[in-house]
Amino acid sequence: MKVDYIAINGSVKDKLELPESIFGLEDNGGLVWEAVTNYLANQRQGTAKTKTRGEVRGGGKKPWRQKHTGRARAGSIRSPIWVGGGTVFGPRPRDYSYKLPKQKKRKALCTALSMKLRSQNIKIVEDFELENNKTKEMAKILKTLGLFGETVLVKDSFPKNMILASRNIPKFSLATAKDLNIYDCVASENLVFTLKGLDGLKKRFSESVN
Numbered sequence: 001m002k003v004d005y006i007a008i009n010g011s012v013k014d015k016l017e018l019p020e021s022i023f024g025l026e027d028n029g030g031l032v033w034e035a036v037t038n039y040l041a042n043q044r045q046g047t048a049k050t051k052t053r054g055e056v057r058g059g060g061k062k063p064w065r066q067k068h069t070g071r072a073r074a075g076s077i078r079s080p081i082w083v084g085g086g087t088v089f090g091p092r093p094r095d096y097s098y099k100l101p102k103q104k105k106r107k108a109l110c111t112a113l114s115m116k117l118r119s120q121n122i123k124i125v126e127d128f129e130l131e132n133n134k135t136k137e138m139a140k141i142l143k144t145l146g147l148f149g150e151t152v153l154v155k156d157s158f159p160k161n162m163i164l165a166s167r168n169i170p171k172f173s174l175a176t177a178k179d180l181n182i183y184d185c186v187a188s189e190n191l192v193f194t195l196k197g198l199d200g201l202k203k204r205f206s207e208s209v210n
Contacts, residue, residue, distance in 0.1 A: 003117070005124045005195075010144050016124055018117070018198075022205055025107070025114040032115070035100060035108030035182040042097040050090030053078045059085075105182070106205065112185035123147075127155075127194045133164035142172065149189035154180055154197040177201040 001024055005016040018024075053059070059078030066073055080088045100108075116122050123145065130137055142151065150171045158174050166174055175184050177200025185191060193201070 003122070003124055005126070006145070007126050008128050008141050008144065010146070013126065016198075019202060022110050022201065023114050023117045023122075025111045027115055027118075028108075028111045031104070031108045032112050032182065032186065035105055035112075036186055038098065038100045038105075039181060039183045044096040046094045046096050048091040049093050050087040052088075052090075053080060053086030056084070056086045109180070109182050109185065110205070112182055113191075116185055116191055121189060122191045122193065124193050124195070124198060127196050129159065130162050130165055133161035135165050135168050138162070138165040138172075139169055142169070145192070147190050147192065150187060151190040151192060152180075152184050152188045154191065154193045154201070156194075156196040156200040178204050 001018045001020055002015045003018055004012045005014045007013050053076065056078040059076040063074050063077050064071060074082075076082075076085075078085045080086050113122070125145065128141070142148075152173050152175050153166075154175050154177055156177055158176070163174065166172060173184075173188075175181075177197045180201065
């Protein structure tokens with residue numbers, strides 16, 4: 001499985017062999033969906049909360065006497081049927097996270113990468129560094145490479161000036177090879193690997209197998 005390996009000026013430098021174990025898996029939309037759902041669930045804070053009638057302030061006094069008023073037998077103005085009263089069956093703080101087997105998550109990520117490669121949305125570029133922290137310089141490189149839309153650049157590590165130069169570019173984010181996740185693959189339109197980023201990804205998956 002060979003792909004073009006390009007320079008940051010957009011010219012093709014050579015052909016690069018990609019490992020079948022990472023980029024050659026069959027499509028499996030169900031597995032990818034399951035992994036993305038797990039990732040998003042694990043990101044939820046779970047802090048939404050409403051007050052029950054026992055938590056709403058006030059309402060301790062019976063609003064009127066029980067009989068002979070011609071009105072309902074109300075016991076508290078904080079009853080759920082009153083405006084300003086408590087909420088029935090509202091959200092409570094909870095933990096939404098759950099675990100997927102490591103092998104399943106690994107296969108899902110490799111499947112997503114394989115599907116992305118088949119749709120020609122993965123580019124391999126030479127390793128590069130920025131001379132300064134100017135956003136203009138990073139934007140120029142992206143434009144030269146023809147990268148528009150949601151783009152994730154994957155390297156082994158990022159110097160501070162590259163982080164500063166990238167953070168104000170819309171629809172562009174950075175990810176190290178060891179931290180690349182299933183959502184980065186699915187939500188982005190383009191995945192760009194540097195050579196060191198690709199080596200880091202190979203090392204990550206070789207370690208997960210052993």
